[in-house]
Amino acid sequence: MDENRKIYVIGHKNPDTDSICSAIAYADFKRKTAPGNFIAKRAGQINEETQYVLNRFQVSAPGYLSSVYTQVRDVEIRKTQGVEESISLKKAWGLMKESGIVTLPVTSKTNQLEGLITIGDIATSYMEVYDSRILSTARTQYKNILETLDGTMVEGNPHAYFIKGKVVIAATSPDLMEDYVEDDDLVILGNRYESQLCAIEMNAACLIVCEGAKVSQTIRKLARERSCQVISTPHDTYTVARLINQSMPIKHFMTRENLITFTTDDLIDDIKDTMARKRHREFPVVDKRGVYIGMISRRNLLNMNRKQLILVDHNEKSQAVDGIESSEILEIIDHHRLGTIETITPVFFRNQPLGCTATIISQMYRERNIEIPVRIAGLLCAAIISDTLMFRSPTCTAEDRAAAEYLAGIAGIEDLPTFAHEMFRAGSNLNSKSPEEIFYQDFKKFNVSDVSFGVGQINSMEQSELEEIKGKLIPYMEKAFQEHDVTMMFFMLTNIIDERTELICYGGSSKELAAEAFGLAGDTDSMMLEGVVSRKKQLIPAFVTVLQQ
Structure with missing residues (x-):
C-alpha cells in the first residue's frame, strides 16, 4: 500500500456523535496499526451535541467531504513541460518525438496555459502552406x-x-x-x-x-x-x-481559442463525454486560476485511482457520502443491520450487535494492546453515551456500559450522568436553529422491499423542548418530503428521561405503517410510542417486519 495515498475514514450523512467520533478514533487507530495516510472526514454538518463533545475534548472537527466521485486529480496526469510560444516548429517536433507525445502545451512565464500545438498543426504547416511570405507573416x-x-x-x-x-x-x-x-x-x-x-x-x-x-x-x-x-x-x-x-514560431500555428481544458476537481464521469465527443489525443489540466498542471488522455482513465474509504457507523448506500459507488471501500466498522453497500473487492467488515460503533473501536484498541489517547477516549465515551441514551436504549449492551466506564476513567470524566446531561442539553438546545437544521441534525434514509422512507430523530431530556421542536418541524415536513425521493417520512421526538417517542408521520401510507407496526390507531399524524427510544433497534425493525410481510 502506498503510504502517501489518502484513505478517508468517514461516517454517514447528517452525522451524529458516534459517526464523527468513531471516524476520528478509527483514523487514529489505523495510523498506529497499518501503513497509509488515514484521514477522518465527515459527510455532513456537525450537530450541536457533537460540537459540544469536540470542544470539551479540544479536538478539531473532521474536514467536510461532499462526495467521493473519481476526479481528474485521481488520474495519473502526465507532467508534460510547457513550452514558450516563440520556439520553432522544429524544436517542438523534436520535443514531441523525444517524449513520445503528440501535443505540446504552450505556457507563459507564469505557467498560464496559452495554447496547444499538435503534430497535426506541424503537418499542416508543411503540407498546406504555399505562401512564400509565411516566414515573415509568422x-x-x-x-x-x-x-x-x-x-x-x-x-x-x-x-x-x-x-x-x-x-x-x-x-x-x-x-x-x-x-x-x-x-x-x-x-x-x-x-x-x-x-x-x-x-x-x-x-x-x-x-x-x-x-x-x-x-x-x-x-x-x-x-x-x-x-x-x-x-x-x-x-x-x-x-x-x-x-x-x-x-517559424509555433505561436503562428498553435490553437489559442476554445481550448478544451479540465481542472483537477472535474469529475471523471463528466469529462468522459467530452473526451468521446472531441477526438483529441490529449487534454490539458489546469487549476482554478488557469495555471497549467499537465496532460491526460483517454488511456489514463483506464488506470484511475478511485478514492479509498473506510466506512464507520453505516453500511446503507442511501446514508453514505455521494459517489460511494465510484469509490473503493476497504473496511466497514458498524453496528447496524446489513444494508445495501456493495464493494468491488472483499473487505474487512466488522459488524457487532452493540449499541455503538465506538464500543467496537474501543475493543480494537484493547485487542491490539494499544494505549487509547485521553482525547480519543473522551470522544469514544461520549459516542457511547449518545448512541445508548446514557444506557437507556434497548440497543445498549453490557459491553457498551463497560466500555463507556473504562473510557471515562482514561478521559477523566468523573461523573457520567452529569456529563451526559450536559451533552444532551447541548444537543437539544435548538432555539436558534431553523426547521431545516433541526430536521437534518440526525436524518437517515432506508430502503426495504422496494419501499423507501426517511426517519429523523431528536433526543431531549425535557418534554417542553420537544414540544417547541415539534411546532417547528410539522410545517417543514412537507418540504422535506418533496426534497427526497421517498414514499414516506417520519420524525422521532424522543424523551430520554420518560423513555418514549412521539412519532410524526407524513406521506403515503406512513400512518398505516406506524399503526400496524406498533398496534396503534392510525388516524393521527403523530403517535406516542411508549418505551421506544431507538431508531435502529426498535423503530426500523418494526417497520421492516410489516413491509416484508
Missing part, C-alpha cells in the same frame, strides 16, 4: 532560423525578427535576380560573390549562405552598413529550402 526570429539550419550568424542580431518580404532562392545569374528579389526578402544562395552583392544592393533583409561557404569581408561590411543579416549554414540549397519553414 514574425520568425533569426535565432530560430539559426537553430533550424544549424547556422552561424555572420552579421546581424540573432534576436531580431524577419517581419517583411518573402523567401526566395537565388539559383539564377545576378542579372535575373533583379526580376524577383525585392526589398526585405530573405535570399537563399551559394558562394557566388556577385549574387551575394546583388541581393544586398537590392535591400534584402537576410542572406542564407549555403554549404558553409565563406563570406568575404567586403560582403560583411556592406551587409553591416545596409542592416542585412547574414547567416552561414553547412546545408545545401535544397536542404535549406526544405527546412526553412520549420524555423
Whole structure:
C-alpha cells in the first residue's frame, strides 16, 4: 500500500456523535496499526451535541467531504513541460518525438496555459502552406532560423525578427535576380560573390549562405552598413529550402481559442463525454486560476485511482457520502443491520450487535494492546453515551456500559450522568436553529422491499423542548418530503428521561405503517410510542417486519 495515498475514514450523512467520533478514533487507530495516510472526514454538518463533545475534548472537527466521485486529480496526469510560444516548429517536433507525445502545451512565464500545438498543426504547416511570405507573416526570429539550419550568424542580431518580404532562392545569374528579389526578402544562395552583392544592393533583409561557404569581408561590411543579416549554414540549397519553414514560431500555428481544458476537481464521469465527443489525443489540466498542471488522455482513465474509504457507523448506500459507488471501500466498522453497500473487492467488515460503533473501536484498541489517547477516549465515551441514551436504549449492551466506564476513567470524566446531561442539553438546545437544521441534525434514509422512507430523530431530556421542536418541524415536513425521493417520512421526538417517542408521520401510507407496526390507531399524524427510544433497534425493525410481510 502506498503510504502517501489518502484513505478517508468517514461516517454517514447528517452525522451524529458516534459517526464523527468513531471516524476520528478509527483514523487514529489505523495510523498506529497499518501503513497509509488515514484521514477522518465527515459527510455532513456537525450537530450541536457533537460540537459540544469536540470542544470539551479540544479536538478539531473532521474536514467536510461532499462526495467521493473519481476526479481528474485521481488520474495519473502526465507532467508534460510547457513550452514558450516563440520556439520553432522544429524544436517542438523534436520535443514531441523525444517524449513520445503528440501535443505540446504552450505556457507563459507564469505557467498560464496559452495554447496547444499538435503534430497535426506541424503537418499542416508543411503540407498546406504555399505562401512564400509565411516566414515573415509568422514574425520568425533569426535565432530560430539559426537553430533550424544549424547556422552561424555572420552579421546581424540573432534576436531580431524577419517581419517583411518573402523567401526566395537565388539559383539564377545576378542579372535575373533583379526580376524577383525585392526589398526585405530573405535570399537563399551559394558562394557566388556577385549574387551575394546583388541581393544586398537590392535591400534584402537576410542572406542564407549555403554549404558553409565563406563570406568575404567586403560582403560583411556592406551587409553591416545596409542592416542585412547574414547567416552561414553547412546545408545545401535544397536542404535549406526544405527546412526553412520549420524555423517559424509555433505561436503562428498553435490553437489559442476554445481550448478544451479540465481542472483537477472535474469529475471523471463528466469529462468522459467530452473526451468521446472531441477526438483529441490529449487534454490539458489546469487549476482554478488557469495555471497549467499537465496532460491526460483517454488511456489514463483506464488506470484511475478511485478514492479509498473506510466506512464507520453505516453500511446503507442511501446514508453514505455521494459517489460511494465510484469509490473503493476497504473496511466497514458498524453496528447496524446489513444494508445495501456493495464493494468491488472483499473487505474487512466488522459488524457487532452493540449499541455503538465506538464500543467496537474501543475493543480494537484493547485487542491490539494499544494505549487509547485521553482525547480519543473522551470522544469514544461520549459516542457511547449518545448512541445508548446514557444506557437507556434497548440497543445498549453490557459491553457498551463497560466500555463507556473504562473510557471515562482514561478521559477523566468523573461523573457520567452529569456529563451526559450536559451533552444532551447541548444537543437539544435548538432555539436558534431553523426547521431545516433541526430536521437534518440526525436524518437517515432506508430502503426495504422496494419501499423507501426517511426517519429523523431528536433526543431531549425535557418534554417542553420537544414540544417547541415539534411546532417547528410539522410545517417543514412537507418540504422535506418533496426534497427526497421517498414514499414516506417520519420524525422521532424522543424523551430520554420518560423513555418514549412521539412519532410524526407524513406521506403515503406512513400512518398505516406506524399503526400496524406498533398496534396503534392510525388516524393521527403523530403517535406516542411508549418505551421506544431507538431508531435502529426498535423503530426500523418494526417497520421492516410489516413491509416484508
